[in-house]
Amino acid sequence: MRSSTLLLFGATGDLSRRMLLPSLYGLFADKLLPEDVRIVGTARSKLSDEEFRENAIEALRERLPKDFYNEITARKFAARLSYIPVDATTPEGYDKLAEAIPIEKGVSIFLSTAPSLFTTVIQNLKRVGLAGETVRLALEKPIGSDLPTSCEINDAVAAAFPEERTFRIDHYLGKETVQNLLALRFANSILEPVWNAGHIDHVQISVSETVGLEGRAGYYDDSGASRDMLQNHMLQMLALVAMEPPADYAPEAVRAEKVKVLKALRPIMPDAVQKDVILGQYDEYAGELGKESDTETFIALKAHVDNWRWGGVPFYLRHGKKLETRKTEIYIQFKCVPHSIFSNVDARMDPNELIISIQPTENIRLKLMTKTPGLDRGGMSLREVPLDVTMEGAFSDYRRRIAYERLMLDLIEGDPTLFVRRDEVEAQWAYIDRLRASWLTAKMTPDPYTSGSWGPKASTDFIKSDGREWND
Numbered sequence: 111m112r113s114s115t116l117l118l119f120g121a122t123g124d125l126s127r128r129m130l131l132p133s134l135y136g137l138f139a140d141k142l143l144p145e146d147v148r149i150v151g152t153a154r155s156k157l158s159d160e161e162f163r164e165n166a167i168e169a170l171r172e173r174l175p176k177d178f179y180n181e182i183t184a185r186k187f188a189a190r191l192s193y194i195p196v197d198a199t200t201p202e203g204y205d206k207l208a209e210a211i212p213i214e215k216g217v218s219i220f221l222s223t224a225p226s227l228f229t230t231v232i233q234n235l236k237r238v239g240l241a242g243e244t245v246r247l248a249l250e251k252p253i254g255s256d257l258p259t260s261c262e263i264n265d266a267v268a269a270a271f272p273e274e275r276t277f278r279i280d281h282y283l284g285k286e287t288v289q290n291l292l293a294l295r296f297a298n299s300i301l302e303p304v305w306n307a308g309h310i311d312h313v314q315i316s317v318s319e320t321v322g323l324e325g326r327a328g329y330y331d332d333s334g335a336s337r338d339m340l341q342n343h344m345l346q347m348l349a350l351v352a353m354e355p356p357a358d359y360a361p362e363a364v365r366a367e368k369v370k371v372l373k374a375l376r377p378i379m380p381d382a383v384q385k386d387v388i389l390g391q392y393d394e395y396a397g398e399l400g401k402e403s404d405t406e407t408f409i410a411l412k413a414h415v416d417n418w419r420w421g422g423v424p425f426y427l428r429h430g431k432k433l434e435t436r437k438t439e440i441y442i443q444f445k446c447v448p449h450s451i452f453s454n455v456d457a458r459m460d461p462n463e464l465i466i467s468i469q470p471t472e473n474i475r476l477k478l479m480t481k482t483p484g485l486d487r488g489g490m491s492l493r494e495v496p497l498d499v500t501m502e503g504a505f506s507d508y509r510r511r512i513a514y515e516r517l518m519l520d521l522i523e524g525d526p527t528l529f530v531r532r533d534e535v536e537a538q539w540a541y542i543d544r545l546r547a548s549w550l551t552a553k554m555t556p557d558p559y560t561s562g563s564w565g566p567k568a569s570t571d572f573i574k575s576d577g578r579e580w581n582d
């Protein structure tokens with residue numbers, strides 16, 4: 111059932127202003143937000159409907175690209191918004207929400223608040239009748255800070271919302287090229303026969319950011335790179351690369367295949383952690399934080415998926431803040447040809463590479479060896495040539511969307527395919543908890559690195575010692 115109300119908790123917060131409201135505007139401007147859908151914002155701030163609308167318009171003006179923002183459209187969009195001030199920690203306000211929202215027409219509730227509020231909010235929603243069959247619940251990450259706390263949140267959710275009405279957000283699944291990975295793998299027949307340990311040398315998944323703490327010091331210092339990015343976005347990308355073909359593009363089929371990969375991840379034990387994991391912290395971190403800290407702002411590791419398809423193929427994962435460039439990509443290096451017929455001439459023979467660029471560019475590139483044009487003496491020389499699948503410019507109506515646009519639309523429509531199931535999130539935490547326990551046992555602390563670099567030198571050395579290098 112499509113929801114006719116979107117109830118947004120944390121409607122005045124950073125995520126709402128930067129991502130959620132602009133995404134809803136994007137859907138509205140593209141006529142994808144169904145006519146009857148109304149958005150009710152809530153938070154503690156005592157705002158009137160009109161004040162909330164003006165705040166929303168201001169956020170849209172700030173956040174949206176100039177050539178997409180339109181004042182008239184923004185005002186029409188704002189007419190769909192209303193606001194009810196509620197302190198989520200006290201029971202009173204929930205009755206006001208229940209009175210104002212017609213549940214029989216379907217409701218999607220989005221919790222964009224600190225996870226510490228989740229349990230109280232959910233219990234109160236249930237108490238006032240806002241958890242019935244027509245109501246769905248979306249939760250922002252982080253779902254806990256380790257496996258036990260994640261299970262606690264998931265139990266509290268399950269007491270009010272069955273799994274099929276629970277939508278856990280991982281905004282990377284809303285990114286265009288992340289979804290394109292599924293199309294690339296499962297809508298083409300040429301890749302599947304070579305998508306395995308017989309043909310793939312290794313996989314790299316890199317998320318490098320130029321930003322630092324961005325005003326989230328308290329949260330970040332408790333989380334670090336492993337819990338902030340690796341636990342969720344990076345393991346989700348790994349699962350999409352490594353999963354078996356699902357029978358169909360349907361929520362349970364897709365998620366069941368992903369969870370098998372997550373459960374097949376080899377735990378990184380204390381004896382392997384110093385060799386297979388690099389931790390770093392950018393040089394300005396303690397200064398920004400105002401105290402010394404052992405929190406990692408960089409992590410690189412070698413992961414293994416212990417199953418038939420991937421036996422012996424390393425997955426190198428790397429993420430850091432304050433690195434040289436902003437880049438998210440999945441890099442797949444195929445094995446070299448088994449025998450070079452060109453070995454008698456001075457011919458370069460590079461392995462094929464598939465690069466799925468997620469941001470800042472959205473692009474898929476396959477690098478192939480071809481003949482260098484010309485009349486080389488004594489044979490031929492070879493060169494690497496890219497085959498590009500580019501989004502930008504390829505479709506006249508293409509617009510770079512915020513990842514949440516896809517997710518908001520799917521939430522309203524009730525399609526959970528691109529949301530994370532409970533067993534996935536818990537398998538992700540199990541992997542991260544083991545990893546962190548191992549590095550604590552091994553007494554590892556982060557190596558310092560210069561802001562604007564590619565992270566600690568050890569990260570380059572560790573992949574080099576396997577005879578490989580990062581695709582920078």
Ligand SMILES: NC(=O)C1=CN([C@@H]2O[C@H](COP(=O)(O)OP(=O)(O)OC[C@H]3O[C@@H](n4cnc5c(N)ncnc54)[C@H](OP(=O)(O)O)[C@@H]3O)[C@@H](O)[C@H]2O)C=CC1
Pocket residue numbers: 119120121122123124125126152153154155196197198199221222223224225227250251252329
């Ligand atoms: N910001 C980001 O880029 C990202 C954020 N997230 C996650 O999203 C969630 C929200 O993050 P963010 O927007 O940055 O957080 P903010 O601190 O900016 O916003 C929190 C929101 O919750 C409201 N709030 C706080 N306490 C209460 C309360 N007792 N009752 C009702 N409302 C309350 C605040 O409004 P008021 O003060 O008016 O009550 C505000 O609207 C967090 O879990 C965060 O980890 C995840 C990924 C990225």
Ligand SMILES: O=C1O[C@H](COP(=O)(O)O)[C@@H](O)[C@H](O)[C@H]1O
Pocket residue numbers: 319338339438
């Ligand atoms: O979830 C998070 O993601 C952002 C990075 O998102 P992106 O879409 O800009 O790649 C990260 O900066 C933040 O620390 C983390 O909480």
